[in-house]
Amino acid sequence: MENTQYPESYYAASANAVPPRPVLQDDVETDVCVIGAGYTGLSSALFLLENGFRVTVLEAAKVGFGASGRNGGQIVNSYSRDIDVIERTVGPKQAQLLGEMAFEGGRIIRERVARYNIQCDLKDGGVFAALSAKQMGHLESQKRLWERFGHTQLELMDQRRIREVVGCDQYVGGMLDMSGGHIHPLNLALGEAAAVESLGGTIYEQSPAVRIERGANPVVHTPQGKVRARFIIVAGNAYLGNLVPELAAKSMPCGTQVITTEPLGDELAKALLPQDYCVEDCNYLLDYYRLTADKRLIFGGGVVYGARDPANIEAIIRPKMLKAFPQLKGVKIDYAWTGNFLLTLSRLPQVGRLGDNIYYSQGCSGHGVTYTHLAGKVLAEALRGQAERFDAFADLPHYPFPGGQLLRTPFAALGAWYYGLRDKYGL
Numbered sequence: 001m002e003n004t005q006y007p008e009s010y011y012a013a014s015a016n017a018v019p020p021r022p023v024l025q026d027d028v029e030t031d032v033c034v035i036g037a038g039y040t041g042l043s044s045a046l047f048l049l050e051n052g053f054r055v056t057v058l059e060a061a062k063v064g065f066g067a068s069g070r071n072g073g074q075i076v077n078s079y080s081r082d083i084d085v086i087e088r089t090v091g092p093k094q095a096q097l098l099g100e101m102a103f104e105g106g107r108i109i110r111e112r113v114a115r116y117n118i119q120c121d122l123k124d125g126g127v128f129a130a131l132s133a134k135q136m137g138h139l140e141s142q143k144r145l146w147e148r149f150g151h152t153q154l155e156l157m158d159q160r161r162i163r164e165v166v167g168c169d170q171y172v173g174g175m176l177d178m179s180g181g182h183i184h185p186l187n188l189a190l191g192e193a194a195a196v197e198s199l200g201g202t203i204y205e206q207s208p209a210v211r212i213e214r215g216a217n218p219v220v221h222t223p224q225g226k227v228r229a230r231f232i233i234v235a236g237n238a239y240l241g242n243l244v245p246e247l248a249a250k251s252m253p254c255g256t257q258v259i260t261t262e263p264l265g266d267e268l269a270k271a272l273l274p275q276d277y278c279v280e281d282c283n284y285l286l287d288y289y290r291l292t293a294d295k296r297l298i299f300g301g302g303v304v305y306g307a308r309d310p311a312n313i314e315a316i317i318r319p320k321m322l323k324a325f326p327q328l329k330g331v332k333i334d335y336a337w338t339g340n341f342l343l344t345l346s347r348l349p350q351v352g353r354l355g356d357n358i359y360y361s362q363g364c365s366g367h368g369v370t371y372t373h374l375a376g377k378v379l380a381e382a383l384r385g386q387a388e389r390f391d392a393f394a395d396l397p398h399y400p401f402p403g404g405q406l407l408r409t410p411f412a413a414l415g416a417w418y419y420g421l422r423d424k425y426g427l
Helices: 039-050 083-090 090-101 102-117 133-150 159-165 185-198 266-270 314-323 367-384 387-393 404-425
Strands: 027-037 055-057 123-130 154-157 171-180 202-204 212-213 217-220 224-236 251-263 278-281 287-291 297-305 333-343 350-354 356-361
Touching: 027 039, 039 055, 039 367, 083 090, 083 133, 083 266, 090 387, 102 171, 102 185, 102 367, 123 133, 123 159, 133 154, 133 171, 154 159, 159 171, 171 278, 185 202, 185 278, 185 387, 212 367, 224 367, 278 404, 287 314, 297 314, 314 333, 350 367, 350 387, 356 367
Parallel strands: 027 055, 027 224, 055 202, 123 278, 224 356
Antiparallel strands: 123 171, 154 171, 212 217, 217 224, 251 297, 251 333, 278 287, 287 297, 350 356
């Protein structure tokens, strides 16, 4: 059987030590079988265990192998499409409920870190950086919008102020969200997995779900075993494959690229990001970066539609990094990797139920660190019979990509090219 290890990323190289986890080789029974040991699956498992459910988690590779262990590590509030877009789509009542949840994911992360003593280099403070007056106007509107839903830890920054927190001269201003922040994402996942096991949950690694036997008592089959459950939670996101065909039809895996420098030393690191905040710009195809605990710069950006792995990641991302920080011209890149996230046409997450007992959440569209933690809570509520918040997500409209699976990649790439031109020329 294939033994899938982590990609050669900075996160894998600096991961906390964890015990080996077993491969499923038996038939087991449980209350809930969770497919996928990323943030959605782990968050679901934790909330369910805390409410008395028996939980078994199946992971095709290793805990946090997918986007949960490869992302930029930034705690960013709201969704990939903000609350005003949701309001125009579904109306004020449903938008009110979704808006009230938009800032909950970050609170859940901090509560998990504190309760289970998770060592993941948690830092507070995230910056949205504006490259134009138009983007600055958007941030001003966004601040008013978020404050309307009770989120008040925000500060608008003019050009002078943003240069106090970001050593880069290309921004005209920005917005600081002190409830944002950053973490070592793989260590967060590993800590949450340990918390699952501390509560009596079981996690099987190298145990991909290959078939779901649907019915009143569903069964999840792996190559060497099977799990009988009352409920199933499908949490594979971009790494689910075609296990559930009706979910694959309305989503598309996409790749994003990340590089990590050699250690920069205290002086240079402080010159780049004096307060150790994380940063993302306001472009449609955005760049994002932050410092690690050992004073490296992690810099990410770009999208590869269809989740192909680029031949030379550093060649794609290094020019973006040097545009922001030309003083890093001679700095060595120690790590470069790619990871997949799941894009939906609406760029809003897809949540729902298949039959009476198979639940799912997927399609964070690049905005998943906070949302996935909220999703776990919402899914657990639904399994307990409290479905109001689940239904608010489940009722969002979703559509297949134009042209089906064959043409979804070129259509999406064409759209990205258009928005890339808008970013470039400030339109």
